[in-house]
Amino acid sequence: MPIDPLLAGARRSWEELAGVPVPFPPCGGVNVAVSPESGMCPAGWVGVVALGGSAIVTAPSDSAAAIVRDALRELPVQAVVDADSVRAVLPVSRVLGPAVLAYLSPERFRPVPPVASEVEQLPAGNRELRLLEEVAGPEDAGEAGLDEITSPAFVVREGGQVVAAAGYRTWLGGTAHISVLTAPRARGRGLARAAGSATVAHALAAGLLPQWRARRTASRRVAAALGFAELGAQLSIEMTGHSRPRP
Structure with a gap:
């Protein structure tokens, strides 16, 4: 087969x-x-x-x-x-x-429609990403791995501050390893989905295979909402x- x-x-x-x-x-x-x-x-x-x-x-x-x-x-x-x-x-x-390892094909992608909070781009390594990691704490920041992304960062702001961010690191074999991080006070409101959706769209446009690696249920729910299949x-x-x- x-x-x-x-x-x-x-x-x-x-x-x-x-x-x-x-x-x-x-x-x-x-x-x-x-x-x-x-x-x-x-x-x-x-x-x-x-x-x-x-x-x-x-x-x-x-x-x-x-x-x-x-x-x-x-x-x-x-x-x-x-x-x-x-x-x-x-x-x-x-x-x-x-x-858990989940992957996404272009035909399964369910992009997030525009929301009140616009998603904007920042360069990888931007200081505002480090500030978000400090707010989230070392455990969550280490799990997300925003410091390793090679793509632009796709971020959502509230009150002028970055409260959610996503990006990806290009791996061997044309895989885009997705990283997503949300400030604790901003979780549960769809901001990770919005930032993650913009990141996935960028990876697919580059001809890459999006990969979502997650241990936590909340992260797996975000991936599933975007169309990722756990393999x-x-x-x-x-x-x-x-x-x-x-x-």
Whole structure:
């Protein structure tokens, strides 16, 4: 059966980020590869991505890959991105995620109609974005990753201040990784949708595949409202005794 083009594009992006040849199994299952320079996870960690019923995993060394391969073969694919399931079979010291991965094709896009608060553009790295991150706090700012965007920032103001912003970072494989952040006092009023919609429109016009990565329910709701389809999840694992030494 031909693979859905949206799923195929999402898989290509993560296969390139893996840094070594490691394809998603065509009929389910998990492929594990050694990739010390993997872009799927922090350096020295194990990166796991499951999409459409198959998964790929990168490990920092041969020994780590052997342990991971033996442990994960006992789990169904959906469990390899579940933190509790992985902790039960691997010596885990820290975990990032899981985060849901959602993607959008042009025909599924549901743009937000004009609202009272106009969306404007700012350059990536603009000081006003840093001020928004300070207001939102380090946890939310780190989750959003506005400091990593390569596109313009699309922002909404209230009282002259930026209270919502979105943008994207261009990844290998032509993926636009979306970042969205809203000030705590301005949440729940559709401002993230407005900024996110403008960002997605910009990415689609550039011929990129929009990717929305989210852990929180509110963020997933915004993505769903814009037409994103959830195709899988990502998990990063630091294994005891197998991390790259810190400088």
